[in-house]
Amino acid sequence: MGCTKFGELWDRTAESLIIEASSEAIVDAGIDIKDVQAAWFGTCADDVNVGKSAIRLGTTLKTPFIPITRVENLCATGSEALRGACYAVASGAVDIAMAVGCEKLKDTGYGGLPDFAQLLGTDNRVMFPNLTAPGGFAQLATAYFAKYGLSAEDGKRALARVSAKSHRNGALNPKAHLRNTPTVEQIMKAPIIAWPLGLFDCCGVSDGAACAIVCRADMAKDFRKDFVYVKSLQIAVSSGEEVAYQTWDGSYVETTYRAGIAAYKEAGITNPREEISMMEVHDCFSITELVTYEDLQISPRGKAVEDIEAGFFDINGTIPCQTDGGLKCFGHPIGASGLRMMYEEYKQLQGKAGERQIENPRLGLTHNLGGFPAMCVVAVNIIGNEL
Amino acid sequence: MIGITSYGAYIPWYRIDRKVIFQQLGWFNMANAAVARGEKAVASYDEDTLTMAYTAAADCMGDRRRDDVDGLYLASMSLPFGQRQNAVIVSDALDFRSSIRSADFTGSLKSGTTALLSGIDAVGSGSSTSLMVCAADCRVGKPGSSQEYTYGDGAAALLLGNEGVIAEFKGSFSVSHDFIDSRQLTTEKFEHKWEDRWVREEGYLKIIPEAALGLARKYNLQISDFAKIIIACPVAGALKALTKMFGAQPEQIQDNFVAKVGDTGSALSLMMLVAALEESNAGDKILVLSFGNGSDALYFEVTEEIDKVKPHINGIKGHLDRKTDLTTYGKYQVFQDIIPIEVGIRGEAIAPTAMTVLWQQGKTISTLQGVRCTVCGTPQYPKHAVCVNPACGAIDKMEPYRFSDKVGTVVSFTGDNLAFSWDPPQIYGLVDFEEGGRLFLDFTDCTLDTVSVGLPVRMTFRRKYEDKERGHNGYYWKATPVS
Numbered sequence: 001m002g003c004t005k006f007g008e009l010w011d012r013t014a015e016s017l018i019i020e021a022s023s024e025a026i027v028d029a030g031i032d033i034k035d036v037q038a039a040w041f042g043t044c045a046d047d048v049n050v051g052k053s054a055i056r057l058g059t060t061l062k063t064p065f066i067p068i069t070r071v072e073n074l075c076a077t078g079s080e081a082l083r084g085a086c087y088a089v090a091s092g093a094v095d096i097a098m099a100v101g102c103e104k105l106k107d108t109g110y111g112g113l114p115d116f117a118q119l120l121g122t123d124n125r126v127m128f129p130n131l132t133a134p135g136g137f138a139q140l141a142t143a144y145f146a147k148y149g150l151s152a153e154d155g156k157r158a159l160a161r162v163s164a165k166s167h168r169n170g171a172l173n174p175k176a177h178l179r180n181t182p183t184v185e186q187i188m189k190a191p192i193i194a195w196p197l198g199l200f201d202c203c204g205v206s207d208g209a210a211c212a213i214v215c216r217a218d219m220a221k222d223f224r225k226d227f228v229y230v231k232s233l234q235i236a237v238s239s240g241e242e243v244a245y246q247t248w249d250g251s252y253v254e255t256t257y258r259a260g261i262a263a264y265k266e267a268g269i270t271n272p273r274e275e276i277s278m279m280e281v282h283d284c285f286s287i288t289e290l291v292t293y294e295d296l297q298i299s300p301r302g303k304a305v306e307d308i309e310a311g312f313f314d315i316n317g318t319i320p321c322q323t324d325g326g327l328k329c330f331g332h333p334i335g336a337s338g339l340r341m342m343y344e345e346y347k348q349l350q351g352k353a354g355e356r357q358i359e360n361p362r363l364g365l366t367h368n369l370g371g372f373p374a375m376c377v378v379a380v381n382i383i384g385n386e387l
Numbered sequence: 388m389i390g391i392t393s394y395g396a397y398i399p400w401y402r403i404d405r406k407v408i409f410q411q412l413g414w415f416n417m418a419n420a421a422v423a424r425g426e427k428a429v430a431s432y433d434e435d436t437l438t439m440a441y442t443a444a445a446d447c448m449g450d451r452r453r454d455d456v457d458g459l460y461l462a463s464m465s466l467p468f469g470q471r472q473n474a475v476i477v478s479d480a481l482d483f484r485s486s487i488r489s490a491d492f493t494g495s496l497k498s499g500t501t502a503l504l505s506g507i508d509a510v511g512s513g514s515s516t517s518l519m520v521c522a523a524d525c526r527v528g529k530p531g532s533s534q535e536y537t538y539g540d541g542a543a544a545l546l547l548g549n550e551g552v553i554a555e556f557k558g559s560f561s562v563s564h565d566f567i568d569s570r571q572l573t574t575e576k577f578e579h580k581w582e583d584r585w586v587r588e589e590g591y592l593k594i595i596p597e598a599a600l601g602l603a604r605k606y607n608l609q610i611s612d613f614a615k616i617i618i619a620c621p622v623a624g625a626l627k628a629l630t631k632m633f634g635a636q637p638e639q640i641q642d643n644f645v646a647k648v649g650d651t652g653s654a655l656s657l658m659m660l661v662a663a664l665e666e667s668n669a670g671d672k673i674l675v676l677s678f679g680n681g682s683d684a685l686y687f688e689v690t691e692e693i694d695k696v697k698p699h700i701n702g703i704k705g706h707l708d709r710k711t712d713l714t715t716y717g718k719y720q721v722f723q724d725i726i727p728i729e730v731g732i733r734g735e736a737i738a739p740t741a742m743t744v745l746w747q748q749g750k751t752i753s754t755l756q757g758v759r760c761t762v763c764g765t766p767q768y769p770k771h772a773v774c775v776n777p778a779c780g781a782i783d784k785m786e787p788y789r790f791s792d793k794v795g796t797v798v799s800f801t802g803d804n805l806a807f808s809w810d811p812p813q814i815y816g817l818v819d820f821e822e823g824g825r826l827f828l829d830f831t832d833c834t835l836d837t838v839s840v841g842l843p844v845r846m847t848f849r850r851k852y853e854d855k856e857r858g859h860n861g862y863y864w865k866a867t868p869v870s
Contacts (some may be wrong), residue, residue, distance in 0.1 A: 112805055115736035125738045125852070126745070126752055126861055127769070129815030129829040135803030139816055143799035146840035194803040195812065195835055243827055244767050245775040246819050250799035374817065374827060 001025050003343040006208035006330040007177035014049040014104045015060045017209035021336075022061060022100055025211040030223050033061060036213070037094035039068045042081030042101040044334035045114060049104045057100055074370025075282065076235065077101060078210065078338020079379030083233045085214045095215055101340075102209035103333030112205055133284060134194035134202050136372035141196050141287040143250035148302050153188075156196055158305045159286035160187035163200050163328055165314050166283060170325020172355040177206050178329045201286040206331025210339035212346075217387070226350045231363070232266035232382040234259045243374040253288075255378040256295035256367065263380040264297075269363070273298050276319055276382075277361035278348055280341035282369040283326040292367055293321075296380070315356065323348060323356045334370075338379060341366040349385045362386060389510045390555040390687060392517070393546040393696055395447030396661045397439050398648055398706035400832045401722075402426045403713040405536050411716040415531045427539035427649030429713050430525040432722050432809035433831055433849040436463045437473055437862065439542035440521040441480045441848040445792070447519070447544040449699045453482045456546070458509060458518035462492040462502040462653045465526050467860055469573060476862065477521060479753040480848045482789055488515065492653075496619070496679025498522070499543075499653040504683060506547045507556050517548040524652030527723045529577040537621055539649015543657035553696050554664060554673065554687040560601035563681035566590055583622075591625040591678060596632060598682035599674070606686075610635050613686070614671035615663040617641045619678055621650035647707060653679070662703040667693060711834075721809065733807035737854045740861060750787070755846060755864045757824060758785035766790070766824035788824075790846065794869060795820040797842045802835035818844055818866050831865040843869040 002024025004017050026033055041057040043050050050056040054068035073080040078101035085097035108114045113133050116124050129135075145155040164184050170176040182190075182200055190198035220227035236259035242248040260272070269275045276298065283289040290308070293299040298319060299307045307313065313321035322328065324344035327337060345364030347353045368379040409423035430439065440461055448456075459481070461474040474489040488509070492502040499522035509515040523542035528534030568586040571578035580586075595618060602608065610616070610633045620626045621643060630640050641659045643650075651658055656677040663673050671689040676682060713719055720726045748769075750756035757768030763779040766788045774781045800816030807813070814830040816838075830838060831849055844866040851863040
């Protein structure tokens with residue numbers, strides 16, 4: 001795998017980021033670019049730079065007329081690119097495939113994600129509220145606080161602990177965009193972006209690229225000894241119930257729960273809290289991470305705050321979460337994030353995470369969410385170092 | 388018998404203390420101290436003539452069958468569209484049929500009573516059996532003028548018919564004069580006014596009596612015949628002089644609520660009529676005198692049916708005290724679109740609206756009409772073809788279902804400071820309806836600290852966005868607290 005430093009990379013082009021990430025991956029795999037037989041290109045909002053279709057990846061990498069597919073599933077795009085590459089080798093269609101995710105979001109000129117009026121077609125301008133990502137997810141928090149009787153202060157403190165933990169990890173990561181370590185108090189007092197989320201409850205927007213090279217499991221040992229198995233790739237998409245039917249109560253993400261069930265089944269996991277070693281979840285907002293602990297059946301419903309306060313998800317806790325700093329410290333170049341998450345789990349499994357290394361990891365989980373809690377697509381992927 | 392069968396009104400939530408205006412601009416024209424008293428109603432950033440007219444008409448309709456109405460006339464001096472009929476936007480929002488007559492009445496302050504007379508003629512002639520007349524205005528007084536103090540925003544609605552009449556139409560007399568107290572080309576943002584004393588002496592004090600006397604002679608009436616006299620004159624001194632001139636008693640004269648709401652233009656005479664009806668009793672005769680390029684004089688006699696209708700209506704009484712302070716003149720100026728303001732990249736990002744899609748979506752947008760599954764009975768929005776109930780999943784088994792008159796509770800919400808808003812933070816969330824169904828909506832007429840999970844809300848028709856570059860306003864529905 002390969003991954004660039006993420007950040008406000010004003011002087012970098014999309015092409016240079018693609019080259020950097022894929023070069024690292026190619027060297028890591030011990031192959032030549034010409035050995036790649038098919039590629040998947042994940043990019044979402046960057047029509048400014050890379051445009052539509054797969055063309056830009058082929059012309060950048062100078063691949064010799066191989067099949068390349070552009071994929072987009074909002075913020076789950078990175079995982080979607082990996083899915084395409086993995087299914088290609090698993091089906092036997094090709095032996096070696098590549099997944100690249102790249103986004104130059106800072107070139108859109110927005111602080112935060114661009115306006116969504118173009119995103120859901122006419123609905124977004126004519127019917128839906130003029131919502132932003134922070135606002136869409138902040139609703140999770142008001143519903144969660146009300147359901148479990150959390151005061152605004154206690155709720156915000158739990159959220160602040162989530163972000164503070166990620167910042168401590170990101171400070172150890174040279175590839176992260178943000179490497180400062182705000183305190184829980186500073187995070188709680190930060191200006192409100194969308195109530196109750198403050199500035200430090202929200203991940204930033206940034207530029208970056210990441211890359212994965214995959215092959216069939218029986219061939220992997222020909223390339224390296226410390227390869228990693230993809231044990232599960234699952235996606236769940238909203239059925240339309242959440243936004244139009246009354247059973248969902250707005251305080252969790254149904255699609256995460258469903259994708260998790262499918263992923264655990266595919267990977268043969270029966271007790272995730274006991275069996276998962278580490279996680280990279282979609283911490284676009286601190287509240288998303290908090291409810292994800294429960295949606296992935298790690299924390300029991302309503303008990304995520306207890307686990308947070310006990311340090312369960314800290315780097316020296318039982319299931320370290322966001323060991324690389326997460327979206328919180330990397331920002332969220334949409335197409336790249338899913339692959340950046342996978343990069344960290346991959347390095348951890350190989351014992352190459354440096355200062356952030358956790359002891360003897362077996363199974364790493366990545367969780368990648370695109371859209372809003374009421375209408376979303378979630379990818380849950382599990383990799384491990386044993387068959 | 389033909390006449391009024393129901394009434395309704397609307398006064399915006401925001402009120403500005405006139406002293407606040409004087410503090411900012413009194414230095415420019417100290418004479419305005421005379422009008423810097425009381426408070427006036429200000430349409431919110433998402434309100435305009437059409438949204439106010441809808442709300443007054445919905446108040447008037449109550450639980451009545453929408454299908455029964457066969458016409459809607461809308462009167463205003465501040466219609467948003469010079470071309471694109473304003474009245475049908477309101478009738479669509481009310482979920483009236485398409486097989487109706489609709490018309491805009493504009494150009495004069497007496498257009499409210501003119502629309503009323505035309506509606507009465509339609510019912511009287513048998514062309515219509517049930518016709519809605521609305522009048523609404525949100526005129527902008529030029530900064531520094533006395534109108535900036537006196538003009539207020541509001542709306543009234545009267546349902547006309549020949550059954551269940553609460554106030555029988557008895558007769559009218561109209562005069563029309565090119566009396567140019569005020570003038571404005573269609574291309575201008577602000578009006579021009581002639582001198583106040585001339586308007587009083589030659590206008591109010593001659594033209595209103597001319598219509599009143601014409602009516603009195605035509606029907607052999609005395610001023611003492613009337614329980615209530617509505618004179619749509621916003622100038623206190625002129626109103627007093629007319630009272631004296633007519634030999635009327637002070638208790639006969641309907642309050643024009645300029646002190647609390649403001650001069651609501653073409654809606655004034657109809658709002659005053661609503662206020663009079665709210666307090667009236669069977670047998671009362673009510674005289675209405677409008678003013679504006681002439682005067683319409685009309686009179687009604689209240690029937691016993693009025694007591695059946697009164698309890699169900701908010702009207703003027705129900706809206707007067709439903710208010711909040713618009714505390715700064717700067718906010719007033721932004722709401723009235725008087726000053727340029729930096730909307731930033733998010734405010735500028737207005738995606739084009741496809742008229743084809745609006746037409747195709749039809750009542751889904753204009754009426755907040757969803758569907759109800761005929762198999763499992765679940766209301767749902769928008770027009771799902773596949774039932775959202777995961778235990779049902781029936782395909783194409785839907786019937787139309789109106790959400791605009793339903794109430795619900797808040798499931799989740801936020802106050803978004805990042806989203807562009809004319810009145811930040813942008814408050815929105817999920818709403819569950821008592822009778823089923825769920826919507827994702829903007830909230831309005833509330834502050835963040837008053838919104839909570841479980842708060843009861845109802846639907847209100849608002850201007851969701853303005854696309855000035857492309858000459859379009861997007862109207863849609865928002866949730867607002869029930870109280």
